[in-house]
Structures are given as C-alpha cells and as structure tokens.
Amino acid sequence: MALKLQEARPQEIRPSATVPKENRLGLTRGRWKRFGYNSLVYLGVLFFMAWTLIPLLWLIGTAFKLPRDYTADPPQIIPSEISFDGFTNAFGNFNAGNYLLNSILITAGSTVLAIVIGLLASYSFSRFKFRGSRAASLGLLALRMFPVVVLAIPLFIILKTLGLLNTLVGIILAMQLIQLPYVVWMMKGFFDDLPIELEEAGQVDGCTRLGAFRRIVLPLMAPGIVATSTFAAVLAWNEFFLPLLLTQTDKTQPVPLLVASFVDPAKGTLWAEISAVSVVSILPVLAFSLMMQRFLVRGLTGGAVKG
C-alpha cells in the first residue's frame, strides 16, 4: 500500500517550537514563559479554525434546514428543527443519484485517461533529453495560463463536429485540457525523484526499456500515481464550466450543474438541497485528500518540497 512507503520521521524538536532553556535558577520563569507562548499559539489556532470551520458548519447545517429557517433571526448554524427534506427532495425528486453517477463516471474516466497519457509523457520529460522536449513542456505550462472560457468556444465546435456533444466521452476528453498539465507536471517531479540507476540496472539485467518501465518504475511510482490521481480527480469532480457548456441533457450532467440548477431567485433558491448535495459530494473528496495529503504536497510543488 502507498501509505506504508512513508519513511518514519523522527520526532525532532521543531525549530519554530522553542523550548526555553531551563537553567537552574529560572526554571519556573521558563515554565511560565512557555505556558504563555503556547496559549498564544492556541489562541491563534482558535481564530484560524473559527474562520475555516464556521462557513463549513454553515453549509452542513443548511443541509438539514427547513425553508422557514433560512431567514431565522438569529441565524442558525444548527437548525432548530433537524430535517432531511433537503436530502430526500434532492435525491427523490431531482435525481441527484443520477448526477452523482455521472460525476463518478466522468471523474473516473477522465482521471484514468489523464494518468495513462501523463505517465508516459512525464516519463519522457524526466528521462529523455531530446530536441523539442523543453518546448513541449513549456507549451504544456502555457496551456495552464489559458482561461477555459477561450478554449471552450472552439472545443464546443470540435466536439459538435465529432458528434461528441452531450456524451460522457466528449466531456471526458474535454477534461484532459484541465487535468493533463497538472498531471504531467506533478508526475515529472515524482519521476525526477526516482534514481535513474534503478532502470539502468534493470536494463543491464536484460529488461527492455519498456520492461524496465513496467517492472521497476511503475511499482516505485505507486504513491506518486495515487497522489496525482487524487488531485486530478478533484479537479474533474469540481469542474463546473466545461460541463456547463458541453452537456445540455441531464443524462450526462455532473453534480455541479445540478447544484447550479437549484439557484432560482424567482421561485426561491433551494438552499437545503444545494447544501445536501454539496455535503454528499464533498465526502469522498475529503476522505481521499486527507489520506494522500503528504504526497499531494510533494507533487504540487513539483519536487520543491519532499512532503
């Protein structure tokens, strides 16, 4: 398993966590100083946690609200009456399950595709020195600067020509635009960390280049691949604009479009339904990301940090 590969880190005293020197005379003074310092740290953390968690708690609370509590005074983080209407309405009348399934299919399909393509490409960028390699990787970087809006117009026309509009295949292909630049960049960092001598040893022992890639490199890259997949999957899972443009029927629409359709100033926005669907769709992402946090960090900085 990926997680077992983490090297154990000795619990050293961190540079920023000062442990005041306890000299023979000033022992109690040092203790008081440390106590005061730690209290200040906790106070800061408390503020930061309140800032981070109150909006989240608000979202979760709203999922269990009845419409009359939307405008309650004072505003309620924990609703006065816990109701599951938001969930039952979203899943019963609005088919949220169907949208979730679309989201899962789109995310899984596009992530697998991006990882396969990205794995080969980043291996090439990391291991081969050839003309045009630098130009190609710069082009990929430049792609990240393009707002999706500008690419969406021609993309729409291309997918329409290919007959892929309103299909899962079409949206999976379109997601590559968003995922690939990140996937290649992250995985190149992971490959760069892997000593090339391992593969050379494999080749000396009679592996072909591809054989060495499959038997030696891939198993060692497992944590990197999982981390990159997690990040790429979150990108696809949360993407709103591309599906908004490229899928017009609810047969292929993912969750974000359902959420957006609940906003209706004329008839009253369905806040409980919005929050209910959001809470359900955040859970898998949250679970994965917390597990993969170390590797995510390492990949995101392109190897500048060893997580």
Added chain:
Amino acid sequence: MFKLRYRPDGGLTGWLFLTPLIVVLAVLALIPVLYALGLSFFDYNVLRPQQNKFSGLANFNAMLQDERFRTALFNSFRYVVVCVPLSVVLGVLAALLLDHELPGMRIFRALAITPMMVMPLVVGLNFRMLFDYQDGLINWLLSRVLWFERVHWLDSPDGAFGATVIMELWCTIPFVMMLTLAGLKNLPVEVFDAAKVDGAGKFQMFFRLTLPLLMPVLTVVILLRTLTTFKLFDQIYSLTEGGPGSATETISYYAYVLGFKRFDMGYAALISYVLVFIIAVVCLVLLKILQAERKQA
C-alpha cells in the same frame, strides 16, 4: 522545427512516449488555441452566422474603446494585487502556528485544509448565504455581536469586492498553508540549532533563516496563486455574477458574458488572448524577481 534523431538515450523513444499526449492535446488544445487566435480577427456571432466575416483589427479597436473591458482588466489586477499577497502572508502565518508540536495540532492541520475540497461553485453559493444583507450570519455578527453597522456586501460595489476577496482568501489560505507547512518540515534542523546557540531571536531567525529557506516553496506558491487568481471565474459566477453592475467582473467573466450571453465569439476570443498575454508577462516578471531575491538571500 524539431529534428527527429535517434539517440541511445533519447530522440525517437522520447517522442514515442509523448505521442499520446501530443495527439490528445493537438486535437483538444492546439486546434482550439489557434482557432481562437483566428476568431479574434473575425466578426463572429453565433446568432447571425451568415454575417460572419473577417474584420481585421476591428475587435482590437473596439477593445481599446470598451469601458467595460477596462473595468474588467482593472478588477482582474485588483484581485491579484489584493488576494495573492494577503493569502500568502496569512497562509504562512497559519502554517507557522500549526507547525508547533502541541496536543491536538494534528487534527487542526487536517481540518485546516478542508476548504480546498469544496467545489468553487458551492463556496460561492455558501458565501452568498453568509453575506446576505438581512439574514446572513456575517451581518448578524457585525450588527448584533460586535455593534457595527450592517454592510451592503453583495449590493454595493465596494462591499461586493470585499466579499469576493474574503471568499477567495477562505479558499486559498489552506492551499498556501498546506504547502508552506510541508516546506517547514523540510528545513534543516541543524541550521536552526546553530542559530539558537548563537543567540538569535525568534524574529531574527524567521526573517534571516526560515523565510529565505522557504523561498523555493513560496516561489511555486506565489506563481500558482497568481495564475489561478487571474483566471478567477467559478466563484464570481456563483457569488456576485460580476455585479453589482460590473463591479466584480474579471476578464474571464467578461469573456464568458461576451461569448456565451451575447455570442460575440470573436471579441471574447480576443480579450481572452489579452488575458493570456498578461498572465504570461506577469508570471515571467514574478519568476525573475523571485529568483533574483533567492540569489540575494
């Protein structure tokens, strides 16, 4: 342009590994990129396709006259200039706090990154509730708990800008914090021990040691933050829809309005290209500054 040469450790094999990437991106990226470039010289409107024609620099001239474009450009810059430094400073501060090995910190560190996982669209909608003038939690806190005035968050230009900045900070501080925290864990302990022996103070250590040693990570963080803040779209779409008026409209959002509400694709493509050009220049300049800084340190 690129000569194919077979070399034992590169050339042809290298390109072979790249083939799937090139095929996919040629269809999905290169064609759209060139197509959009072409579009920007056309008067191209989906609603009246028979009148589409080459118009040379007409779009460019229109852009120079366009008051709304200038506002959007100003707004895009305003978001970068305000949000990026604030999120980096506050994110680093949060990381320094959470870096202490004290009871409970592991849980706080895990909780702190949760905002990153929420869909940007949902973040916007959630903050739309929180910033509501009458029923929002924030105005309630301001008026009933802190005895301030209620703020017209979403229906005044300044309020809407402030609201988007606060929302943007909420989403991005965790990102900065996560990467900085990882950077802090990698710092060589010996250097700090030596500094402590030499009697360096806390602030001195931070500015002379921690910060310079963190620069490689912070460079990546600042660049990524700048890149994504320039492209700000989803949250604007769901929180303010660019309003009131065009007070919070960014270039990305204006391009969306032009392309998909007015169907003026040519002009939308042109201003998107302007944005790409600006992002590229700003990122290059930033990179140069940050690298120079690192050499100095």
